[in-house]
Amino acid sequence: MTELTPQANNLDQWLDAYAARAETLTVSEVRALFSVVSRPEVVSLAGGMPYVAALPKDLLSDAYESMMRTRGDLAIQYAGGQGDLKLRDQIRDLMALEGIHSSVEDIVITTGSQHGLDMIAGLFLDEGDVVLAEGPSYVGAIGIFRHYEAHIEHVYTDNNGMSPEALEESIDRMKKQGKKIKFLYLVPNFANPSGVTLSADRRPKILEICKREHILILEDNPYGLLYFDKPVPDALRATDEDGVIYLGSFSKILAPGFRVGYVLAPPAIRDKLVLAQESALLCPSSFTQFMISEYLAHADWQKQIDTFRGVYRERKDAALSAVREYLPNVETTTPDGGFYLWLTLPEGIDSKAMLPLAVKELVAYTPGTAFFGDGTGQRNLRICYSYPTPENIKIGIKRLSNVINLQTELLETFAK
Amino acid sequence: MTELTPQANNLDQWLDAYAARAETLTVSEVRALFSVVSRPEVVSLAGGMPYVAALPKDLLSDAYESMMRTRGDLAIQYAGGQGDLKLRDQIRDLMALEGIHSSVEDIVITTGSQHGLDMIAGLFLDEGDVVLAEGPSYVGAIGIFRHYEAHIEHVYTDNNGMSPEALEESIDRMKKQGKKIKFLYLVPNFANPSGVTLSADRRPKILEICKREHILILEDNPYGLLYFDKPVPDALRATDEDGVIYLGSFSKILAPGFRVGYVLAPPAIRDKLVLAQESALLCPSSFTQFMISEYLAHADWQKQIDTFRGVYRERKDAALSAVREYLPNVETTTPDGGFYLWLTLPEGIDSKAMLPLAVKELVAYTPGTAFFGDGTGQRNLRICYSYPTPENIKIGIKRLSNVINLQTELLETFAK
Numbered sequence: 001m002t003e004l005t006p007q008a009n010n011l012d013q014w015l016d017a018y019a020a021r022a023e024t025l026t027v028s029e030v031r032a033l034f035s036v037v038s039r040p041e042v043v044s045l046a047g048g049m050p051y052v053a054a055l056p057k058d059l060l061s062d063a064y065e066s067m068m069r070t071r072g073d074l075a076i077q078y079a080g081g082q083g084d085l086k087l088r089d090q091i092r093d094l095m096a097l098e099g100i101h102s103s104v105e106d107i108v109i110t111t112g113s114q115h116g117l118d119m120i121a122g123l124f125l126d127e128g129d130v131v132l133a134e135g136p137s138y139v140g141a142i143g144i145f146r147h148y149e150a151h152i153e154h155v156y157t158d159n160n161g162m163s164p165e166a167l168e169e170s171i172d173r174m175k176k177q178g179k180k181i182k183f184l185y186l187v188p189n190f191a192n193p194s195g196v197t198l199s200a201d202r203r204p205k206i207l208e209i210c211k212r213e214h215i216l217i218l219e220d221n222p223y224g225l226l227y228f229d230k231p232v233p234d235a236l237r238a239t240d241e242d243g244v245i246y247l248g249s250f251s252k253i254l255a256p257g258f259r260v261g262y263v264l265a266p267p268a269i270r271d272k273l274v275l276a277q278e279s280a281l282l283c284p285s286s287f288t289q290f291m292i293s294e295y296l297a298h299a300d301w302q303k304q305i306d307t308f309r310g311v312y313r314e315r316k317d318a319a320l321s322a323v324r325e326y327l328p329n330v331e332t333t334t335p336d337g338g339f340y341l342w343l344t345l346p347e348g349i350d351s352k353a354m355l356p357l358a359v360k361e362l363v364a365y366t367p368g369t370a371f372f373g374d375g376t377g378q379r380n381l382r383i384c385y386s387y388p389t390p391e392n393i394k395i396g397i398k399r400l401s402n403v404i405n406l407q408t409e410l411l412e413t414f415a416k
Numbered sequence: 417m418t419e420l421t422p423q424a425n426n427l428d429q430w431l432d433a434y435a436a437r438a439e440t441l442t443v444s445e446v447r448a449l450f451s452v453v454s455r456p457e458v459v460s461l462a463g464g465m466p467y468v469a470a471l472p473k474d475l476l477s478d479a480y481e482s483m484m485r486t487r488g489d490l491a492i493q494y495a496g497g498q499g500d501l502k503l504r505d506q507i508r509d510l511m512a513l514e515g516i517h518s519s520v521e522d523i524v525i526t527t528g529s530q531h532g533l534d535m536i537a538g539l540f541l542d543e544g545d546v547v548l549a550e551g552p553s554y555v556g557a558i559g560i561f562r563h564y565e566a567h568i569e570h571v572y573t574d575n576n577g578m579s580p581e582a583l584e585e586s587i588d589r590m591k592k593q594g595k596k597i598k599f600l601y602l603v604p605n606f607a608n609p610s611g612v613t614l615s616a617d618r619r620p621k622i623l624e625i626c627k628r629e630h631i632l633i634l635e636d637n638p639y640g641l642l643y644f645d646k647p648v649p650d651a652l653r654a655t656d657e658d659g660v661i662y663l664g665s666f667s668k669i670l671a672p673g674f675r676v677g678y679v680l681a682p683p684a685i686r687d688k689l690v691l692a693q694e695s696a697l698l699c700p701s702s703f704t705q706f707m708i709s710e711y712l713a714h715a716d717w718q719k720q721i722d723t724f725r726g727v728y729r730e731r732k733d734a735a736l737s738a739v740r741e742y743l744p745n746v747e748t749t750t751p752d753g754g755f756y757l758w759l760t761l762p763e764g765i766d767s768k769a770m771l772p773l774a775v776k777e778l779v780a781y782t783p784g785t786a787f788f789g790d791g792t793g794q795r796n797l798r799i800c801y802s803y804p805t806p807e808n809i810k811i812g813i814k815r816l817s818n819v820i821n822l823q824t825e826l827l828e829t830f831a832k
Contacts, residue, residue: 012684013658014632017598019542019564025691052492057484060492064480068473076468076476076671111527111675111697118696126435143695148435182433216430242429255492259527259701268428275441279559280534281527285675288701 020127024147043396045319045383046364048192048339052255054311055304063294075290081278083109083262084286087293091262094296095248098224099234102241102264108273109284113222113249113261118144119276120218120245120263124182125150130174132184134162136342136371136380138192138220141185145373151179152373159333161188161198164205171213183216183245189224189232190338193371193382197336200233207240222249222261225305227337228313242266250292252339253305258288312339318390319383319397326401329408339386342368344379345404348411351381354403363399436543440563459812461735461799462780464608464755468671470727471720479710491706497694499525499678500702503709507678510712511664514640515650518657518680524689525700529638529665529677534560535692536634536661536679540598541566546590548600550578552758552787552796554608554636557601561789567595568789575749577604577614580621587629599632599661605640605648606754609787609798613752616649623656638665638677641721643753644729658682666708668755669721674704728755734806735799735813742817745824755802758784760795761820764827767797770819779815 067075082088088107095102110116117140125131125148133141135154145152153174156166167184174181184206188198198206210217219236237246249261265273277284295301319341323332331344345351352367368380385393483491498504504520511518526532533556541547541564549557551570561568569590572582583600590597600622604614614622626633635652653662665677681689693700711717735757739748747760761767768783784796801809 012682013630014682014685017540017632018688019538019540019545022539022688022692025688025695027691047494049494053489055492057488060488061480061484064477068477072473072476073469074673076471076673078463078465078667078672111701114698115696122435123438124433124435129435140695140698147692147695214429216433251494256494256698257490257492257702259697259699259703266428266430269430272434272438272441275443276438276563279441279556279563280531281675282530282556282672283675285527285701285704286673287675287704287707291703 021147021149024149042359042362042364043388043392043399044364045385045388045393045396045400046366047387048384049387050252050256050339051308051311051387052257054307055255059295059299059304060291062298063291066294066298067290071290075287077286079283079286081281081283082274083107083284084289084293087289087296088262090293090296091248095235095246095264098221098232099238100246100264101238106264106267106270108263108265108270108277109289110261110263110277111281111284112251112256112259113220113247113263114140115259115280116247116261116263116273117141117218117220119273119280121145121148121150123269123272123276124216128179129182130179131182132167132170132174132215133373134186134191134194136193136368136377137185137373138187139366139370141220142371142373145185150182154372154374154376157194157196159196161191161196161202162186162206164202164209167206167209171209171215181213181215183218184210185218185220186236187220187223188236189221190226190335190340192223192338193340193366193368194342195333195335195338195340196342197232203233203236204239207236207243211240211243217244218247219244220247222247222252223338225253226309226312228309228316229336232337237264245269253308254292254295254301258292260284260288260292309337312337312386315385315388315390315393316341318393319385322394322397326398327404330404339384341383341385343381343383345381346408347379349404349407350378352378354407357406358400358403361399361403363396363403365400437563437565440565458775458778458780459804459808459815460780461801461804461809461812461816462782463803464800465803466668466672466724466755467727467803468673470723471671475711475715475720476707478714479707482710482714483706487706491703493702495699495702497697497699498690499523499700500705500709503705503712504678506709506712507664511651511662511680514637514648515654516662516680517654522680522683522686524679524681524686524693525705526677526679526693527697527700528667528672528675529636529663529679530556530560532663532677532679532689533557533634533636535689535696537561537564537566539685539688539692540632544595545598546595547598548583548586548590548631549789550602550607550610552609552784552793553601553789554603555782555786557636558787558789561601566598570788570790570792573610573612575612577607577612577618578602578622580618580625583622583625587625587631597629597631599634600626601634601636602652603636603639604652605637606642606751606756608639608754609756609782610758611749611751611754611756612758613648619649619652620655623652623659627656627659633660634663635660636663638663638668639754641669642725642728644725644732645752648753653680661685669724670708670711670717674708676700676704676708725753728753728802731801731804731806731809732757734809735801738810738813742814743820746820755800757799757801759797759799761797762824763795765820765823766794768794770823773822774816774819777815777819779812779819781816
């Protein structure tokens with residue numbers, strides 16, 4: 001054995017065989033944090049995990065027993081590519097809470113809404129196409145759009161969500177550059193990562209612009225029912241059934257481990273989605289679909305969502321008050337629901353460069369650059385308050401303040 | 417409302433927005449049969465469904481209880497993109513039954529092996545690339561390769577599986593045409609749809625040819641453990657860990673409704689697969705992974721596979737004897753395991769054209785053309801004997817003989 005052998009084993013002899021799209025797969029900034037999260041001494045404000053411990057497990061056991069009693073063989077068999085009809089009917093009721101009228105025919109069950117997004121991107125995106133998105137936008141969506149070799153154009157977004165005026169400007173700029181805009185991707189409620197909600201008065205404006213410009217809207221709404229005090233404005237899909245593809249999920253209002261989400265789409269797109277799903281998966285899991293269907297049929301799921309709302313409201317309050325107490329020079333959004341705060345650090349501090357120091361202080365977060373396709377967001381970071389206890393959130397943000405203060409001192413020293 | 421309105425609603429206003437790859441999504445011949453299958457008066461020899469009624473449900477309830485008792489919160493939470501470590505370790509033992517030595521590091525859990533295949537195709541296939549495959553080959557794989565705009569080149573296959581000589585000829589032909597061969601796709605054991613097994617003496621020849629020509633092998637093996645009498649030859653992956661990507665599944669040895677499969681790949685490819693999975697799904701379902709892990713840990717799963725073997729052996733015998741009794745002019749393969757017979761009809765009969773007549777006679781099958789990418793297979797059809805009872809298999813094949821006899825008579829009349 002020569003010295004080279006261990007290294008030679010790691011060489012990829014298939015390097016010349018990959019498709020062009022394989023080059024788009026890079027390790028994300030969020031992914032690198034997973035190993036950190038698992039160390040118990042670290043307070044992780046990074047990963048966007050729901051607090052599933054707040055779900056009484058007997059509700060699941062009841063669902064399991066009912067499923068196996070009534071349709072046990074079907075639960076473990078192949079099924080249709082569109083998803084279970086009964087669950088699709090229950091999803092209609094769920095979407096009606098946000099003003100959406102729909103037909104079971106137009107709903108496709110997916111393996112988490114992430115896979116819905118992946119399939120939609122696959123249906124629409126050719127290399128070089130443009131996707132308009134909030135700035136910042138969901139890291140998982142950015143990853144998918146990149147994988148399909150699209151260009152992500154961020155539209156200016158403030159505390160009331162995406163700016164309609166900025167949207168018009170972005171569309172004009174893209175058109176002038178001769179680029180083909182395929183859709184507008186939006187998380188209108190308690191957005192990941194910003195926590196902001198698209199205001200009621202902006203919604204018809206965004207719809208009108210997109211209708212006029214013939215731009216399809218992808219409305220991704222995993223958090224809408226997790227408001228703290230008052231319900232969110234009606235979904236965009238509620239007033240436009242031809243121009244909006246709506247994505248929903250059970251990951252945040254129930255649990256992500258089932259990997260069940262759904263897409264509501266205009267009929268022609270829905271047909272293509274079912275075919276794409278049959279190609280990629282044959283069918284989504286009946287076992288997890290039926291679990292959720294039985295849960296919705298027998299458990300008081302609205303009360304359970306209320307329980308989650310209470311948990312997250314308390315944690316949001318803990319996070320906000322800690323930011324105000326320990327980080328007076330840091331700006332933060334003030335969400336009305338969901339999982340996230342979006343912080344803006346004092347000028348000159350780079351959140352990505354600071355992360356290893358934070359981890360050394362036993363606190364983790366997600367750097368802002370993860371949420372932009374263009375490298376901006378250096379001064380930002382995302383705090384996810386959904387998983388740690390209020391006490392740990394406070395400890396974590398105090399630790400974060402130590403790191404930020406040290407950075408600020410260093411900056412001042414160098415500036416002298 | 418004008419008369420045009422209902423039709424206008426069905427128009428697709430996004431027709432100009434789809435990606436090129438969306439055009440590859442067409443309704444498959446197998447899919448169109450699903451509506452037929454559900455009618456109880458039809459004997460369906462079409463869909464490849466395992467007989468999950470032979471799985472005692474208390475084995476699943478034990479698994480559920482153990483899972484919720486030991487790691488209930490983890491079962492419903494997000495997790496890593498590679499899949500559960502404990503389940504990966506159990507999969508090592510499963511693969512060892514077919515001679516494969518592996519590391520947990522190189523195993524990726526997938527949402528059914530179909531999604532593994534979809535991700536691998538996405539990693540390697542650019543438009544116009546060539547995939548070599550058996551003739552006939554698995555319809556779901558053909559659909560995926562088509563979706564990634566690849567050319568499928570079928571290699572002559574007989575009762576001992578793919579011919580090594582024909583493989584060399586196909587490679588030469590493709591090279592002369594200046595085409596880029598990305599991989600060889602194989603179902604070596606009790607292949608879908610042919611039922612044939614790649615003989616032990618051909619395996620090293622195929623491996624040698626692919627190694628020499630630097631062609632990656634995809635070994636798709638969902639049926640290997642479902643032999644009737646004697647175990648299959650060692651997997652191709654058993655003797656080549658750098659040149660083979662191996663796909664396995666729990667769909668046939670346990671149940672498909674969990675949608676859990678796995679991929680064993682060389683390290684560099686495995687890393688890309690994990691990234692592709694994180695992009696497409698975030699992570700596979702912990703809930704279904706843990707169910708299977710607990711089942712493997714506590715149930716006598718080898719005995720259960722024995723039970724399945726007995727069920728399928730009896731049904732294969734029923735199918736073969738019915739074919740011999742009622743269809744003396746029809747050739748059939750004689751599988752040593754798995755789910756399928758592949759029939760060759762008398763010259764002049766088109767199995768696809770005959771299908772509506774068969775359905776009228778209350779029997780369904782899959783036309784041979786579904787299993788070729790090039791339109792051949794008109795004289796062939798696939799019979800799946802895994803799901804109906806032996807009595808119904810016999811009834812179904814008798815009905816099929818009525819249709820075939822009628823076709824033969826018609827042909828003879830026209831020939832006069």
